Amino acid sequence: MGIIYGYVRVSTKEQCEERQLIALWKFPVPQGNIFIDKISGKDFNRPQYQKLLRVLRPGDTLVLKAIDRLGRNYEEILEQWRIITKEKRVxxxxxxxxLLDTRETGKDLTGIFVADLVLQILSYVAQTERENIRQRQKExxxxxxKRGVRFGRPPKDRPETFNQIKETWKKGEISSRKAAKQLEIAQDTFLRWAHED
Structure with missing residues (x-):
């Protein structure tokens, strides 16, 4: 029998991986065999995931808390599943x-078909939901x-001395950098305001 590994992923450094770790320890996955990435699941260029792929050998077992921990992209999840189960024979x-336990389903053709089918359905549903969320956000x-709501930071009020300093700059008596410093704003902001007027 091969080695048992675990993979944990959270999207940001602020998110907690504890819930996933507890589930893997209960399996049990040895603590030293768990690979953790604190990075988005948008693709598979993740340091710990890539390291995990390099150590996996035929007969090993990879344990995940949920399929979305593997990734977010429908096609890429299916491709990684194929690489791990078919090429690496893990x-x-x-x-x-x-139903997504290839130790049980991998023993016969029907089991393999069921696992692959369930994975495809789940991946499709997850991706469809993400696309719906993006569409709702856009709408x-x-x-x-349309209602006049402004996004981003509110515009900064121009200092009272702006017009006077701008005129001095226009005459070439001071540089835009010096003008911005006198107004205590960024040089880019000064130039943008000067060209807007």
């Missing part, structure tokens, strides 16, 4: 989805802009 166990932003 079992995958997804704790939140018992919400467009509707808010």
């Amino acid at each position: 079992n995958i166990v997804v704790l939140d989805m018992p 919400g932003i467009a509707a808010a802009k």
Whole structure:
């Protein structure tokens, strides 16, 4: 029997991986065999995931808390699943989805088919939901802009001395850098304001 590994991913450094770790330890996955990435799942260029792929050998088992910890992109999840299970001949166990346990399903053709089919359905549903969320966000932003809602930081008020300093700059008596410093603003801001007027 091969070695048991675990993979944990959270999207940001602020998110906590503890829930995933507890589930993997209960499996049990040895603590030293768990690879953790604190990075977006938009692609598979993740340092710990790539390191994990290099150590996996035929007969090993990879344990995940949920399929979305592997990734977010439908096609890429399916491609990684194929690489791990078919090319590397490593079992995958997804704790939140018992049907995605290739140790059990991999023994016969029907089991393999069921696991692959379930994975495709789940990946499709997850990607469709992400696309729906993006579409709703886009529609919400467009509707808010129509109502006059402004996004981003509120515009900075121009100092009272702006016009006077701008005129001095226009005459070439001071540089834009010096003008910005006198107004205590960034040089880019000064130039933008000067060209807007």
